[in-house]
Amino acid sequence: MEINWNDFEKIEMRVGTILSVADFPQARKPAYQVTIDFGEVIGIRKSSAQITKRYQKPDLIGKQIVAVINFPKKQIGPFMSECLILGAVGNDQDIVLLTPDVVVANGLQIG
Template sequence: MEKKDLISWPDFEKIDLQVGTILEVNDFPTARNPAYQLHIDFGSEIGVLKTSAQITKRYSKDDLLNRQIVAIVNFPRKQIGKFMSECLVLGAVGTEGDVVLLNPDFRVNNGTSIA
């Protein structure tokens, strides 16, 4: 894998990483690649945001419900077909494109910042 460009501390500080709990998981049949539509609760300050995630290789809908995850919550919204994505769920990408979601080891409050 090619090494990426270095970023500065101020660049990193712009990224708003937070923990949220997946409240709703729906199939996304019109997506180009197999994906789910997720509704994620990031606490009272941010609320519930929607996103799509190509995580169907490793996770069933039942696996995802009520799971805490880490996401970037300050990306611009992105239109994906008729669906508006409002955050980016983070995961480690395997050699075959399978994604393993990042999550805290212990349950924390929704909206907890990642430092």
């Protein structure tokens, strides 16, 4: 499906730094509960991320990621997901996080 520029502009993608990661045993598929700092203006958001195949919890702390922050919140079991962490999905559902190749300010907009 092709979208136009106006459609793309509606998606608010921002860079954030992972502050904490916890196991999410109530999730249907293996996932972590991730807390992300998007800077002063946006603040702290939480997300459920199915990234357990490739990433260990300690390796994620301090890592910058890209996320969509203007989706509606989504209840996943007992957890409220407030953003969508972006990643490339391989054939085995092995997700590789989208990350900047240099450290940038939290909250920086992708576009």
